[in-house]
Amino acid sequence: GSEMCIRDSHYMDADQPSHAAVLAERVAQAYFALGRVETLLEWETDLNHAGVIVPGLLCVCAKIHTDRYQYAAAEASLSAAEARYEESGDEDGMADVRIQRAMISLQQGEYRKAVLRVTGVVNCPGIAPGLQGRALNILGSAQLRLGETEPAIQNLEAALPFYRAEGSAYALSQ
Numbered sequence: 001g002s003e004m005c006i007r008d009s010h011y012m013d014a015d016q017p018s019h020a021a022v023l024a025e026r027v028a029q030a031y032f033a034l035g036r037v038e039t040l041l042e043w044e045t046d047l048n049h050a051g052v053i054v055p056g057l058l059c060v061c062a063k064i065h066t067d068r069y070q071y072a073a074a075e076a077s078l079s080a081a082e083a084r085y086e087e088s089g090d091e092d093g094m095a096d097v098r099i100q101r102a103m104i105s106l107q108q109g110e111y112r113k114a115v116l117r118v119t120g121v122v123n124c125p126g127i128a129p130g131l132q133g134r135a136l137n138i139l140g141s142a143q144l145r146l147g148e149t150e151p152a153i154q155n156l157e158a159a160l161p162f163y164r165a166e167g168s169a170y171a172l173s174q
Helices: 002-008 017-033 037-049 055-067 071-088 091-107 111-122 129-145 149-166 169-173
Strands: none
Touching: 017 037, 017 055, 037 055, 055 071, 055 091, 071 091, 091 111, 091 129, 111 129, 129 149
16 A cells, blocks of 8 residues: 555655655645554655655654644644745645644643734645634634634634535644
């Protein structure tokens, strides 16, 4: 399967990390949704050692690091992903980085910083629905912690249709 190809033999042993990178980019989000977080972190390590930057994988790993309160590791992953997204002009990728940095601020109790980081994303037209939902969720959560109850409720309720459209149980639980 995909896991074997990246980690244990085929692509990495054949000294073809670019092929492993394509595969990792393609399946990272699905593996995250399946809870295959250790596999994703191993891929991140292997590809980093090979000098290959896989921005989608790095953003997913930043979420894992954030969930584990490993903020320095999350920031390192986000910085590497951000550089690649800037090079390619990937707006959704850049939004994903900003949203994850806002989540880190939220978890660290820096609620105003979280609001500032995510406001630009919320107001960005054409952003992917899953990203829009996450941005509204973080904005509403930060506002709630700041005592701004009415806008918090509005933003949290506004996030729900985006999460439902994405069809992710993980996203809806968030």
